[in-house]
Each structure stands twice: as C-alpha cells, then as structure tokens.
Amino acid sequence: MVERVNKPKPPTLSSTPGLPPQATVTFSDDNSRVVAELPTGESVEVLLYGATVISWKDASGNEKLWLSDAAKLDGSKAVRGGIPVVFPVFGTAPTHPQTKDLPQHGFARTSRWEFLGKSTSESTADNNTSANNEPTVKLDFGLSSGSPGLDPLAHAHWPFRFNLIYSVTLNPSSLTTSIVATNDGAEPFECQVLMHTYLRVNDITAIEIHGLSNASYTDKVDAGAAKTQTTTPLTITGETDRVYAPVEEAVTVAEQGRPKYRVTRDNLSNVVVWNPWTDKAQxxxxxxxxxxxxxxxxxxxxxxxxxxxxxxxxxxxxxQTITLL
Structure with missing residues (x-):
C-alpha cells in the first residue's frame, strides 16, 4: 500500500456525527506546547516547560493573561508571565532544611512536564465546570522524581520521591488550574505550592481588589512586616508584594468599578498580590x-x-478558578 506523503493530521479531539462539536487539542510542530480550543472559540495554551499556561483567550480572542515580551519560551529560563507553577518552595527558604539549596520558586517551573492526556465535558460530567452543560476541556500534565525532564537541581537538592499531577480546565467562562502533589517515598516531606498568575488589565491605576478586608498579610516591600488590610478595596499605587491570608475564599478584581475577574481558591490559604511598579520592573x-x-x-x-x-x-x-465577570 502506498502511504500518502501529505496525509492530513486529524484533530486530537474531533467531532462525531450526531454529537455536539467538541474541543480540539493540538501540539506545536516542535512538541513544546499544547493548545486547546473550545467549539465556542475560547482557548488555552500550555508550554510543557514548567507546564506554564502562557495564553488564555476568550471567544473574541481577547487575551486574559499577561506575558512579558522578553519571556523565554525555549526552556532556558522560567517563563515571565502566564501562570508558572511554584513547587516545592515559594521564593527561597535558606533556613528550611529540605529546600534551602533550591533555586527561587523551586523546580516545577523549570522542568519539562509530560502531557498525560485530555478529557471533555462529556467525560467529566461530575465536574462543576460542566454543571451548565458548557463545553469543557481538561488537560493533564505530570512530573515526578523519575521524570526525564526534571530539573537536575531537584535531583541534587531535593531527594524525595514525588509525583505531581497538574490539570488545566477551560470552559467558556473560566479557567481552573489544580495540582496534586503525592509523596511516593518512605520519608515525609514539606512543601509550598503557588500558582503565579499574571492577570492582564488595561490600567493598573484603575484596579480595585475586593475580598481582602481585615486579612492579615506579610508586606515583603516593607521588610516582611506583619500587617492587616484595614482599607478596602485594595488599590495599587506603587510596588506591591504581599502575602495575604484572606478570610474570604474568593478575591474579585474590578477595573473602572466593574468586576473583571473572580479568583476562587480551593485548599489554598494564601493569596499573593504582586506588581513591580516602575523601579522594580526596570x-x-x-x-x-x-x-x-x-x-x-x-x-x-x-x-x-x-x-x-x-x-x-x-x-x-x-x-484556583479564575472566572470572567
């Protein structure tokens, strides 16, 4: 049998006669990233390096995440922007025995993850993102102590057996990112987890952040001083780097007085609010x-x-679930 030289590649998830259109999942030519698009037009793009979400667009093609023009997408450096995954340490922890020798924000964002597969709303009907019969696609990524793409620094400075499953779920009105960190070894370990989400806004001076009333926080711009959020809503008027412990499970970002994003946490007790402002950005x-x-x-x-x-x-x-408002 003669093989067709230019045989077209079918979409990873294709439409079936008689069924509603489903999401498509495709890979870049160099297999460095995965792109999922809903039949309604929304899309998400995930770089396998770091399992970093580097794009999230609504049905009109409007980008919801900020990505630096100088971000390295070739695996040479952690991505500046999107949603990098922080594990097993936030920042650096020079006094913590297990993570003191790890680079800033750990090794999850500087390792190449494996794409484990995808599912659609039809096969995840019990997921609350599909409660309104909206089309949904979920992408799963994996990283473990035995992964070939694991950052060598992890082997050298964090000798624990672990397995991470990171899922990115897209539907027309929201994006959910979730992580499961399993200890596969015989020894306990301690870790920190964070989703370093860069939201795109039109004008930072017009932003209000609701849901932090009376929350305690660590002010990293003020030498780590312990403070309480006494004014509400929070506005950004200079360099801001705060680790909050909010009482409310959701934070709402409004622009020009109109709600824009709602960020809801599940089993994540903190919210970091960061903007470098002028000098830090330089x-x-x-x-x-x-x-x-x-x-x-x-x-x-x-x-x-x-x-x-x-x-x-x-x-x-x-x-976390980021909902468009």
Missing part, C-alpha cells in the same frame, strides 16, 4: 516592556504561609 531583565506593569496584576493563590507536611503515601491538593 531591574528585571526579562520584564518587557518596562512599563508593562501598567497592564498586569499578579493574584497568586497558594499555600505558602506555612509548610505543608506530606506524609509517605499522602498527597496535598489545591486549585
């Missing part, structure tokens, strides 16, 4: 354009206020 080599701080706001759900102890055979799970 000092970050891969932050471009330098006035890009005007167009972005990091609202980062995580479990970073303390260490999460994961016993042998146990797992830590956490998730």
């Amino acid at each position: 000092s970050i080599a891969d932050f471009e354009p330098k006035d890009g701080f005007k167009k972005m706001l990091c609202v980062e759900p995580g479990a970073v206020g303390s260490w999460q102890a994961v016993e042998a055979g146990d797992a830590f799970e956490g998730a």
Whole structure:
C-alpha cells in the first residue's frame, strides 16, 4: 500500500456525527506546547516547560493573561508571565532544611512536564465546570522524581520521591488550574505550592481588589512586616508584594468599578498580590516592556504561609478558578 506523503493530521479531539462539536487539542510542530480550543472559540495554551499556561483567550480572542515580551519560551529560563507553577518552595527558604539549596520558586517551573492526556465535558460530567452543560476541556500534565525532564537541581537538592499531577480546565467562562502533589517515598516531606498568575488589565491605576478586608498579610516591600488590610478595596499605587491570608475564599478584581475577574481558591490559604511598579520592573531583565506593569496584576493563590507536611503515601491538593465577570 502506498502511504500518502501529505496525509492530513486529524484533530486530537474531533467531532462525531450526531454529537455536539467538541474541543480540539493540538501540539506545536516542535512538541513544546499544547493548545486547546473550545467549539465556542475560547482557548488555552500550555508550554510543557514548567507546564506554564502562557495564553488564555476568550471567544473574541481577547487575551486574559499577561506575558512579558522578553519571556523565554525555549526552556532556558522560567517563563515571565502566564501562570508558572511554584513547587516545592515559594521564593527561597535558606533556613528550611529540605529546600534551602533550591533555586527561587523551586523546580516545577523549570522542568519539562509530560502531557498525560485530555478529557471533555462529556467525560467529566461530575465536574462543576460542566454543571451548565458548557463545553469543557481538561488537560493533564505530570512530573515526578523519575521524570526525564526534571530539573537536575531537584535531583541534587531535593531527594524525595514525588509525583505531581497538574490539570488545566477551560470552559467558556473560566479557567481552573489544580495540582496534586503525592509523596511516593518512605520519608515525609514539606512543601509550598503557588500558582503565579499574571492577570492582564488595561490600567493598573484603575484596579480595585475586593475580598481582602481585615486579612492579615506579610508586606515583603516593607521588610516582611506583619500587617492587616484595614482599607478596602485594595488599590495599587506603587510596588506591591504581599502575602495575604484572606478570610474570604474568593478575591474579585474590578477595573473602572466593574468586576473583571473572580479568583476562587480551593485548599489554598494564601493569596499573593504582586506588581513591580516602575523601579522594580526596570531591574528585571526579562520584564518587557518596562512599563508593562501598567497592564498586569499578579493574584497568586497558594499555600505558602506555612509548610505543608506530606506524609509517605499522602498527597496535598489545591486549585484556583479564575472566572470572567
């Protein structure tokens, strides 16, 4: 039999006669990223390096995440923008025995993850994202202590057996990212988890952040001082780097007085709010354009206020859902 030279590739998820249109999932030519698109037009793009979400667009093609113009997407450096995955340490922890020698934000964002597969709303009918019969696609990614793409620094400085499953779920009105960190070894480990979400905004000076009333926080711009959010809503008027422990499970970002995003946490007790403002942006080599701080706001759900102890055979799970308002 003669093989067709230019045989077309079918979509990863194709339409079946008699069934509603389904999502399509495709790979880039160099297999470095996965793109999922709903039949209604929304899309999400995930780089296998770091399992980093680098794009999320609504049905009209409007981008919802901020990505630096100088972001490295070739696996040479953690991505500046999108949604990098932070594990097993937030920032650096020089006094924590298990993670003191790891680079900033750990190794999950600097490892190449494996694409484990996809599912659609028809096969995840019990998922609350499909409760309104909206089309949904879920992408699963994996990283473990035995992964060939694991950052060598992990082997050298974090000798624990682990398995991470990271899922990215897209529907017309929201994006959910969730992580399950399992301890596959005989020894307990401690970890921190964070989803370093860069939201795209039109004007940072017109932003209000609701849902932080009376929340305690650590002010990293003020030498780590412990404070309480006494004014509400929060506005951004200069460099901001705060680790909140909110009482409310959702934070709402409004622009020009109109709600824009709602970020809901599941088993993640903290929210980091970050914007580098003028001077800090100038000092970050891969932050471009330098006035890009005007167009972005990091609202980062995580479990970073303390260490999460994961016993042998146990797992830590956490998730965020970003809803368009």
